[in-house]
Amino acid sequence: MVTIRDVAKAAGVSKSTVSYVLNNDPRITATTEAKVRRAIEELGYSVNHAARSLSSSRTWTIGISVAPDAGGYYSAAAGVHMYALARHASDRGYEALFVDAAGGARSIREAVASKRVDGVVVMDVSDDDPRIDMVLELGVPAVVFGSPDDCLGLDVVDSDYEREAVDAVRYLHELGRHDVVLFSKPEQLVRQRMGYVTRFNDAFVREARRLGMRVHVEAPEQVDSDPLSVVERAMRTYGDVNGVALFNEPVVMAAPRLFSTSGCGMCDERGVIAVAPRWICLSMSLPFATIQTDVDRLSGEVIDTLVSRIEDPGREPVRRLVAFPVIEPR
Known part of the structure; x- marks a missing residue:
């Protein structure tokens, strides 16, 4: 199956640029749009229009996608993050839906296609994470809670x-x-x-x-x-x-x-x-x-950023890296 990554490579642009073209972003020049559209046609790339149209109506639910279980301490740490995200989502009037970790990108597609979420928090992101490709393809509002090598034009919140x-x-x-x-x-x-x-x-x-x-x-x-x-x-x-x-x-x-x-x-x-x-x-x-x-502070930043993206999909991407200070022993 042809992916958004294949289109980007063929057109000589980034995956985020392909996503902007698919979403008719006015920041993209006519020349760049033509290159991307030509690559889409030549490769036979098919956008999931059903999922994209369904994502336009509000559900007042935020999806939280975690990476597959790493085990040990890191599973417990993921639980702390998810609790904080859910609490801040509730404070902003949203329910939290935990997207199946084992399903990865497929689970995000299913959550959007079934009209269960307005946006997605993508946690524990690795470099070249397929979940990033998926949210770009679907055009769903998303925030990366992590710091991949390339956020591909998505909003990012993490420690610096x-x-x-x-x-x-x-x-x-x-x-x-x-x-x-x-x-x-x-x-x-x-x-x-x-x-x-x-x-x-x-x-x-x-x-x-x-x-x-x-x-x-x-x-x-x-x-x-x-x-x-x-x-x-x-x-x-x-x-x-x-x-x-x-x-x-x-x-x-x-x-x-x-x-x-x-x-x-x-x-x-x-x-x-x-x-x-x-x-x-x-x-x-x-x-x-x-x-x-401060996991609670970062989680609040993540939810605030996602809600802002849901309310204003066309705004400039945000990259918030928070450096916490050195605290000397007493």
């Missing part, structure tokens, strides 16, 4: 992970911690092309090297790997390091107990900074510096 990585490095550098370990997200998420992980890691390493620091990156293999074993391995390998950054929630939760019982240099709590959800930082009273991701 690259900015936070830089801030974490500078915090450690100002303390004189010039040999550091970064405990990052599982390699499984990198293989799934969850681009925010790679971008955080790359920004952290790049800034550390710019400042003349040594940095070692450690990550568990799977989302359900034992976090203690990862830290213990690093302690044996890098016993002389004097700074630690934690970008892995299970490691964040395990670190205080492990650090308190060890005498190694990396476990000096004054030289540790964690990037983690605010609810973890507060509930555990973490004894080191933190950058606290």
Whole structure:
């Protein structure tokens, strides 16, 4: 079946440009529109007109599409995000419909075609996520809750992970911690092309090297790997390091107990900074510096952005990346 991606490639334009043409967006020039229309005709691309027409009537329901179950902590984290999104949707007069994760793009198509949603929140987005192609093809209002490599003209809301990585490095550098370990997200998420992980890691390493620091990156293999074993391995390998950054929630939760019982240099709590959800930082009273991701605030931004898109489909795309500040330990 010919997809919107095939049309974009044939016309030499982006997928978002194809979507704009399909939606008769006035920002597209006549020359560009002609190229896209010609590619559509040559490839025999067929738009799902039934789904697109059905999406024009209001249902006062927002679809929330999550990625397939990653397992472990990450399933619980998805639940926290979904609860916050549903609460903010209710505050704006909308019901929340959780779109089947296993069905992915197909489930979004079915929700729109059956006239069940006015718009869609696409969570846990990977680079080249087929769900993005689907919402572009359907022309349904959508917000990406995540930071893919290319949002293709869709509205995006997420933490500014690259900015936070830089801030974490500078915090450690100002303390004189010039040999550091970064405990990052599982390699499984990198293989799934969850681009925010790679971008955080790359920004952290790049800034550390710019400042003349040594940095070692450690990550568990799977989302359900034992976090203690990862830290213990690093302690044996890098016993002389004097700074630690934690970008892995299970490691964040395990670190205080492990650090308190060890005498190694990396476990000096004054030289540790964690990037983690605010609810973890507060509930555990973490004894080191933190950058606290406010899931509730981000969820509110996502719903506000989607409602605005539903009410004004033709407005300029919005990209809201929120950098949360470093909070030093008391």
